[in-house]
Amino acid sequence: xxxxxxxxxxxxxxxxxxxxxxxxxxxxxxxxxxxxxxxxxxxxxxxxxxxxxxxxxxxxxxxxxxxxxxxxxxxxxxxxxxxxxxxxxxxxxxxxxxxxxxxxxxxxxxxxxxxxxxxxxxxxxxxxxxxxxxxxxxxxxxxxxxxxxxxxxxxxxxxxxxxxxxxxxxxxxxxxxxxxxxxxxxxxxxxxxxxxxxxxxxxxxxxxxxxxxxxxxxxxxxxxxxxxxxxxxxxxxxxxxxxxxxxxxxxxxxxxxxxxxxxxxxxxxxxxxxxxxxxxxxxxxxxxxxxxxxxxxxxxxxxxxxxxxxxxxxxxxxxxxxxxxxxxxxxxxxxxxxxxxxxxxxxxxxxxxxxxxxxxxxxxxxxxxxxx
Numbered sequence: 416x417x418x419x420x421x422x423x424x425x426x427x428x429x430x431x432x433x434x435x436x437x438x439x440x441x442x443x444x445x446x447x448x449x450x451x452x453x454x455x456x457x458x459x460x461x462x463x464x465x466x467x468x469x470x471x472x473x474x475x476x477x478x479x480x481x482x483x484x485x486x487x488x489x490x491x492x493x494x495x496x497x498x499x500x501x502x503x504x505x506x507x508x509x510x511x512x513x514x515x516x517x518x519x520x521x522x523x524x525x526x527x528x529x530x531x532x533x534x535x536x537x538x539x540x541x542x543x544x545x546x547x548x549x550x551x552x553x554x555x556x557x558x559x560x561x562x563x564x565x566x567x568x569x570x571x572x573x574x575x576x577x578x579x580x581x582x583x584x585x586x587x588x589x590x591x592x593x594x595x596x597x598x599x600x601x602x603x604x605x606x607x608x609x610x611x612x613x614x615x616x617x618x619x620x621x622x623x624x625x626x627x628x629x630x631x632x633x634x635x636x637x638x639x640x641x642x643x644x645x646x647x648x649x650x651x652x653x654x655x656x657x658x659x660x661x662x663x664x665x666x667x668x669x670x671x672x673x674x675x676x677x678x679x680x681x682x683x684x685x686x687x688x689x690x691x692x693x694x695x696x697x698x699x700x701x702x703x704x705x706x707x708x709x710x711x712x713x714x715x716x717x718x719x720x721x722x723x724x725x726x727x728x729x730x731x732x733x734x735x736x737x738x739x740x741x742x743x744x745x746x747x748x749x750x751x752x753x754x755x756x757x758x759x760x761x762x763x764x765x766x767x768x769x770x771x772x773x774x775x776x777x778x779x780x781x782x783x784x785x786x787x
Contacts, residue, residue, distance in 0.1 A: 453472070466479075471501075471504045473504065518544065523564065535561055554732060555733060623638050623675050624645070629683045633652045646682060678695060712753055712754055723743075
């Protein structure tokens, strides 16, 4: 068991002279060094006589021989004693995690300030680490790759410039696309519609919808030319229609035709019995990060659950638990993208866009189906 880290006030006067062999292994600070305990950063630094270097407790460097270790209250005291700062743990002044955050923040600023695409190698060189390590670090910190981050930024710029009534070609180049051909390859992902339609606020885009009843209350189903774009649950049909209007505020909303009524019946049957599968195309609109989260949700087996942390781990962004929860809350396709299968780390049911009771009912229904 790790020894308790003593407060800095209790440690500040315990510096050992270089000519006095310290009883290091009996010092509670030594266990923090052994554990690379980031919680101890800022309380003290340790120096190694054989290398002449001092480090933060969380430094990932190879563990030194305790006989060669000297403790100091802070970096200034270590430097006054003639020791040099460790480059790996940022001179013992900030934790390695803080340094990584600063590196990723710097890379994000470089991407945002550049008028052209910056290569992975150039970004990595700018922050001082290898491309392989930088790629993994960036994804762990932000939840997306540098390429996905840059693409999302270009899409945001494109949306902003189109709203300014700028000519489409000029907007494409101002947004950082090297050619209009590259932009038009990803128009559906970037805007969900043509640039002209987006600039007019989605006017002319048709969305068919219908409201009905299912075992969970009222249900609204909407479909664009690309597929089912909304499955909304609630108590009041009028409120569901308002939610649809808020999500597609400039689209032309059309009442359902006979063919759509049949698809509506298929979706209601799927909500009541998800084990049957849906088998209809989906129009899934979201950011690159949201798309990755939603794909992970669709891979959760029927009758089982996963925690927000597990989903964050699955998409390679373990520190993005809150962002995962946000992506679940942004889901417009109830049951088809099963955000109801995501629970808290302790297994408790909470946080569902269409009400916790509906979430419980869906999970209970799926568990019952799987146990038959």
